[in-house]
Amino acid sequence: MSRLARLQAQLEEPLLVSSLVNVRYLTGLASSNAVLLVEPDGARLFTDFRYAERAREIPDVALVETRRDIYAVLPELLEGRIAFEPTVLTYERWSLLAAGGIELVPRRGVVEAMRAVKDAGELNTIRRAAAIANEAFARLAEEPFVGHRERDLAWRMQSLLHELGGEKESFDVIVASGPTGESPHSVPGDRTVEPGETVIVDAGCRVGGYCSDCTRTFVTGELPAGLQRAYEVVKQAQETGLAAVRAGADSKAVDGAARAVVEEAGLGDAFGHGLGHGVGLEIHEAPWLNAEWPSVLTAGNVVTVEPGVYLHGLGGVRIEDLVIVTDDGPEVLTPFTKEPVTVG
Amino acid sequence: MSRLARLQAQLEEPLLVSSLVNVRYLTGLASSNAVLLVEPDGARLFTDFRYAERAREIPDVALVETRRDIYAVLPELLEGRIAFEPTVLTYERWSLLAAGGIELVPRRGVVEAMRAVKDAGELNTIRRAAAIANEAFARLAEEPFVGHRERDLAWRMQSLLHELGGEKESFDVIVASGPTGESPHSVPGDRTVEPGETVIVDAGCRVGGYCSDCTRTFVTGELPAGLQRAYEVVKQAQETGLAAVRAGADSKAVDGAARAVVEEAGLGDAFGHGLGHGVGLEIHEAPWLNAEWPSVLTAGNVVTVEPGVYLHGLGGVRIEDLVIVTDDGPEVLTPFTKEPVTVG
Numbered sequence: 001m002s003r004l005a006r007l008q009a010q011l012e013e014p015l016l017v018s019s020l021v022n023v024r025y026l027t028g029l030a031s032s033n034a035v036l037l038v039e040p041d042g043a044r045l046f047t048d049f050r051y052a053e054r055a056r057e058i059p060d061v062a063l064v065e066t067r068r069d070i071y072a073v074l075p076e077l078l079e080g081r082i083a084f085e086p087t088v089l090t091y092e093r094w095s096l097l098a099a100g101g102i103e104l105v106p107r108r109g110v111v112e113a114m115r116a117v118k119d120a121g122e123l124n125t126i127r128r129a130a131a132i133a134n135e136a137f138a139r140l141a142e143e144p145f146v147g148h149r150e151r152d153l154a155w156r157m158q159s160l161l162h163e164l165g166g167e168k169e170s171f172d173v174i175v176a177s178g179p180t181g182e183s184p185h186s187v188p189g190d191r192t193v194e195p196g197e198t199v200i201v202d203a204g205c206r207v208g209g210y211c212s213d214c215t216r217t218f219v220t221g222e223l224p225a226g227l228q229r230a231y232e233v234v235k236q237a238q239e240t241g242l243a244a245v246r247a248g249a250d251s252k253a254v255d256g257a258a259r260a261v262v263e264e265a266g267l268g269d270a271f272g273h274g275l276g277h278g279v280g281l282e283i284h285e286a287p288w289l290n291a292e293w294p295s296v297l298t299a300g301n302v303v304t305v306e307p308g309v310y311l312h313g314l315g316g317v318r319i320e321d322l323v324i325v326t327d328d329g330p331e332v333l334t335p336f337t338k339e340p341v342t343v344g
Numbered sequence: 345m346s347r348l349a350r351l352q353a354q355l356e357e358p359l360l361v362s363s364l365v366n367v368r369y370l371t372g373l374a375s376s377n378a379v380l381l382v383e384p385d386g387a388r389l390f391t392d393f394r395y396a397e398r399a400r401e402i403p404d405v406a407l408v409e410t411r412r413d414i415y416a417v418l419p420e421l422l423e424g425r426i427a428f429e430p431t432v433l434t435y436e437r438w439s440l441l442a443a444g445g446i447e448l449v450p451r452r453g454v455v456e457a458m459r460a461v462k463d464a465g466e467l468n469t470i471r472r473a474a475a476i477a478n479e480a481f482a483r484l485a486e487e488p489f490v491g492h493r494e495r496d497l498a499w500r501m502q503s504l505l506h507e508l509g510g511e512k513e514s515f516d517v518i519v520a521s522g523p524t525g526e527s528p529h530s531v532p533g534d535r536t537v538e539p540g541e542t543v544i545v546d547a548g549c550r551v552g553g554y555c556s557d558c559t560r561t562f563v564t565g566e567l568p569a570g571l572q573r574a575y576e577v578v579k580q581a582q583e584t585g586l587a588a589v590r591a592g593a594d595s596k597a598v599d600g601a602a603r604a605v606v607e608e609a610g611l612g613d614a615f616g617h618g619l620g621h622g623v624g625l626e627i628h629e630a631p632w633l634n635a636e637w638p639s640v641l642t643a644g645n646v647v648t649v650e651p652g653v654y655l656h657g658l659g660g661v662r663i664e665d666l667v668i669v670t671d672d673g674p675e676v677l678t679p680f681t682k683e684p685v686t687v688g
Contacts, residue, residue, distance in 0.1 A: 187374075
């Protein structure tokens with residue numbers, strides 16, 4: 001059954017799909033300007049002339065070519081009770097549609113829930129994207145770090161991802177060395193990597209629109225005791241989290257399993273983010289592995305498992321794998337070693 | 345007067361700034377998760393622990409550290425009549441705030457209008473970003489095109505932008521060769537450039553967060569008559585559009601001046617987009633040069649002037665400069681030649 005048909009089967013009213021990623025997922029059309037109305041017995045795709053030719057070829061979807069400002073013309077084209085995506089539609093667009101007499105019903109995360117469970121083709125695409133990232137980490141590990149700027153190492157990683165066949169990076173490569181690693185989301189800067197510190201490298205690429213995501217923490221010689229211990233704790237937490245991943249597992253419990261290791265080591269306060277997130281057409285998507293997201297993992301979910309410890313003034317350690325959730329546990333797509341790799 | 349103070353001077357009620365770009369413009373904080381409430385006599389910045397340390401250092405702004413989901417806690421922290429950004433705030437966030445008893449007033453484009461007029465520091469930053477792009481075009485013009493794939497040429501351009509000091513590309517580099525150039529927004533693919541066609545290259549980079557944007561159409565040997573003529577028409581239209589740019593000019597009239605040249609040549613239908621757009625912290629921002637946007641250009645606006653002609657089955661031609669609007673006309677930031685450059 002096609003994605004569209006599966007969506008139609010669960011709709012109570014027509015759904016106006018505003019998320020461009022959701023439009024792509026349902027129709028295959030990658031576009032910067034499109035809206036899809038999924039109705040019980042069909043679908044209408046609204047887009048402008050730039051995408052009209054490609055849109056015309058989509059099976060089971062009727063093209064409605066509009067001017068650039070699609071939402072300005074939608075009130076004339078739609079009527080009745082229509083569901084919409086409340087986390088995507090802006091207030092302005094919502095009020096335009098509402099003023100046009102459409103009865104709007106918020107329906108949250110419908111397509112996102114479908115996207116969270118990947119089909120065989122999507123899994124193969126993500127396997128390829130992850131294999132490229134994994135190989136890029138292996139190659140980067142052979143190269144010199146000390147004396148190089150974070151931003152140059154980030155560019156080198158980006159170049160490796162490109163050379164190995166990635167379409168583009170799935171997010172800006174993170175290289176956080178020494179004390180800059182105390183923040184989980186630092187931007188690679190002019191700092192030069194020095195001996196005796198950790199270097200967090202977080203990177204991934206896209207293949208066919210699908211993302212990969214991997215983090216390793218490299219070591220430039222003998223570490224201060226605090227970071228050495230942090231590395232051991234994070235590695236153990238990561239392996240514990242991985243071991244808890246399987247179809248049927250509670251996502252909060254998976255987060256909790258890894259977090260308990262960090263907390264027992266007295267470092268709970270230094271692990272200030274969730275354990276992981278889903279990965280697909282977006283680098284962050286459902287399901288989420290954290291203390292708040294209530295869900296049960298399903299075979300076909302693709303998630304990261306990435307505990308981290310960030311020590312003020314000292315640096316950080318994060319280890320992240322990308323895995324497919326199966327009935328038997330995780331299929332790890334990023335097998336590059338998690339032992340501390342000393343780089344030059 | 346600081347940006348915050350200028351904004352405060354024009355507010356009727358506190359403004360909740362949800363656009364992360366607007367937050368960056370007003371506070372200097374580049375973040376993936378922040379909300380700024382600008383009040384008559386102060387400002388409160390809501391963000392999570394990842395950005396708290398940097399946020400604490402911002403002058404005239406009080407930090408309120410929250411958990412990740414800022415909008416979930418805002419109803420407890422805000423009250424009374426508050427303006428918001430209706431083109432940015434999602435329906436879900438709007439309804440969360442509204443349910444919390446806040447009286448919400450849509451105020452559209454307030455900060456965007458400030459951002460449209462750049463100050464001296466911003467102009468210098470954009471000049472640097474444009475100089476890098478300009479030099480990258482000059483270098484790319486020396487390299488072989490024929491026999492190379494679009495995607496490899498795009499990567500080469502991206503690498504040049506990086507080597508020359510760009511922080512990152514300001515959008516995915518466009519390389520559209522031969523018939524793929526019939527669409528103004530094609531994605532570089534596996535097609536190999538052949539002799540006797542046009543190759544549209546559209547690229548820019550960021551410096552200090554600010555974008556540059558430039559397009560040139562290269563030629564790989566003798567063109568079919570239709571494309572040759574299209575090149576001449578686009579070049580003339582581009583120069584006519586440029587000549588109309590000055591402080592006080594009506595943005596529709598600038599678009600109209602260039603468009604008239606294309607229309608008089610009988611190619612009006614082949615020029616299906618606006619003449620240009622503002623450029624700054626975003627690659628597309630106010631003001632817009634098209635037939636619909638009603639505005640008068642102001643000294644300090646930074647806009648593109650980029651007519652194009654797209655011929656089905658044959659290819660496309662687009663020429664784009666980035667310019668600063670001054671009282672005396674345009675300051676062109678991308679002086680690389682607009683004559684047809686034949687590449688190997």
